[in-house]
Amino acid sequence: MLDIQDATRFFGQKAAVDRVSFRIDGPAFVGIIGRSGAGKSTLLRMMNGLTPASSGKILVEGRDVLALRGAEARVWQSDCAMIFQQFNLVGRMDVVSNVLHGILNRRSTWQTVLNLWPRADIVRALEILDRLGIAEQAPKRAEALSGGQQQRVAIARALMQDPRIILADEPIASLDPMNAQIVMDTLKRINIEDGRMVIANLHTLDTARRYCDRVIGMRDGRVVFDGLPEQLTTNVAREIYGADADFNESATSTAITPDPSPKSDKDAEYAAQMLA
Numbered sequence: 687m688l689d690i691q692d693a694t695r696f697f698g699q700k701a702a703v704d705r706v707s708f709r710i711d712g713p714a715f716v717g718i719i720g721r722s723g724a725g726k727s728t729l730l731r732m733m734n735g736l737t738p739a740s741s742g743k744i745l746v747e748g749r750d751v752l753a754l755r756g757a758e759a760r761v762w763q764s765d766c767a768m769i770f771q772q773f774n775l776v777g778r779m780d781v782v783s784n785v786l787h788g789i790l791n792r793r794s795t796w797q798t799v800l801n802l803w804p805r806a807d808i809v810r811a812l813e814i815l816d817r818l819g820i821a822e823q824a825p826k827r828a829e830a831l832s833g834g835q836q837q838r839v840a841i842a843r844a845l846m847q848d849p850r851i852i853l854a855d856e857p858i859a860s861l862d863p864m865n866a867q868i869v870m871d872t873l874k875r876i877n878i879e880d881g882r883m884v885i886a887n888l889h890t891l892d893t894a895r896r897y898c899d900r901v902i903g904m905r906d907g908r909v910v911f912d913g914l915p916e917q918l919t920t921n922v923a924r925e926i927y928g929a930d931a932d933f934n935e936s937a938t939s940t941a942i943t944p945d946p947s948p949k950s951d952k953d954a955e956y957a958a959q960m961l962a
């Protein structure tokens with residue numbers, strides 16, 4: 687379904703992404719790991735057209751999405767929704783409007799300016815929020831929510847697009863362990879229940895092992911590992927990170943320790959559901 691062939695991106699003389707090739711056939715949950723500057727974000731941004739490629743192809747069902755322009759490129763962008771570390775919500779806007787922004791490019795300018803949305807779209811946005819356990823937050827300003835709740839709103843906004851692929855760039859890097867788990871569980875659930883492919887840049891090995899069907903390791907713009915989570919041994923990780931013998935995995939851990947004061951009862955309830 688997704689076939690990346692020699693994807694390359696130069697910034698000046700430096701190849702941030704250097705002849706990356708891999709293929710993902712089904713709706714897998716794929717993690718991309720590697721140290722800071724390895725090229726993970728650039729690769730994800732190339733996939734959905736935010737960063738143009740210098741060369742290479744990204745074929746989706748045989749069509750090179752790197753070559754798409756104008757309306758076709760926008761259709762592709764809504765087919766592969768992106769989630770960011772900093773959520774990228776409009777903080778002063780209410781939650782449901784943020785979710786509706788997922789389909790902003792399907793609206794006319796005057797409808798957008800007047801903030802007019804068809805009832806069916808509003809109902810769908812509320813249904814998605816309900817599915818993610820945050821329906822009661824719908825009328826609140828996005829900036830009033832906890833980080834974990836904001837990331838779930840960002841996931842809801844992505845789902846509003848009804849994408850085939852969700853690209854998540856360090857989706858839990860700004861979250862505490864409990865909220866990180868809720869967000870990862872949410873992405874996993876969407877992957878399994880909806881059959882949407884998820885590709886997530888992750889900075890912690892235990893998260894990659896726990897949630898991913900496949901892990902891709904990048905170093906200096908190149909793919910240096912592509913395998914199953916159980917093949918991601920400490921030695922392999924050391925190679926990917928270019929670390930020396932005292933490389934300590936626990937430094938990258940997001941292991942959950944019981945949180946005696948969850949941010950809200952709803953969060954705790956949602957976590958319990960997810961963990962059940």
Ligand SMILES: Nc1ncnc2c1ncn2[C@@H]1O[C@H](COP(=O)(O)OP(=O)(O)OP(=O)(O)O)[C@@H](O)[C@H]1O
Pocket residue numbers: 697702720721722723724725726727728729
């Ligand atoms: N817009 C840009 N202009 C110039 N150089 C860039 C730009 N974006 C990324 N780079 C460079 O490309 C390389 C890869 O960066 P990238 O952000 O893709 O890495 P990363 O693995 O996602 O790292 P991090 O985890 O820190 O985000 C880095 O050397 C970075 O400095």
